[in-house]
Amino acid sequence: MPAARTTAVAATCLLVLLAGCDSSSPAPSAAPTPVASPMTSSVASPSATASPVASPAVSVAPSPAVDKEVVVTVAKRKVTPPTGRVEVAKGSLVRITVTSDVADELHVHGYDRSLALPAGAPASLDLRADRTGLFEVETHATHLVLFQLVVR
Structure with missing residues (x-):
């Protein structure tokens, strides 16, 4: 997890914990001490007053680690990088990201x-390569083979 995300999650958890504390206890008389995160720096002016910042608690499920990422672009019926084979180990998590200049549909044979694929915007498909063999990855409307996925 990147340091910025870790810091943001820790700060959010701290705010949630502090918000859940018993509000019937007396508030401390000193102003809260500002805390600088590693990604930001701030300089308080002598006349500045600290005000609490509320941020919503966000539950973020960690995404599984991608073992192989394949990025393909289709423009004017040309596949970049050129059609070839992509080899992965059985059980690998493969992310296929395709950007096409026309609306289409990506299909992975054997996995159905x-x-x-919206025109002009990237779209991604995560696939657990749990079957061995050679599988064509193609577009349906334009009938282009993007690559062959080899699972060993």
Whole structure:
């Protein structure tokens, strides 16, 4: 997890914990001490007063680590990088990201997984390579083979 995300999650947890404290206890008489995060710096002016910052508690599920990422672009019926084979170990998590200049549909043969491809915007499909063999990854409308996925 990147340091910025870790810091943000820790700060959010701290705010949630502090908000849940018993409000019937007397408030401390001193002003709260500002805390600088590693990603930001701030300089308080002598006349500045600290005010609490409320941020919503966000539950973020960690995404599984991607073992292989394949990025393909389709423009004017040309596949970049050129069609070839992508080899992965059985059990690997593969992320396929495709940007197409026309609306289309991505299809992974053998896994029967599909993904709508909007024109001009990247779209990603995560696939657990749990079957061995050679599988074509293609577009349906334009009938282009993007690559062959080899699972060993």
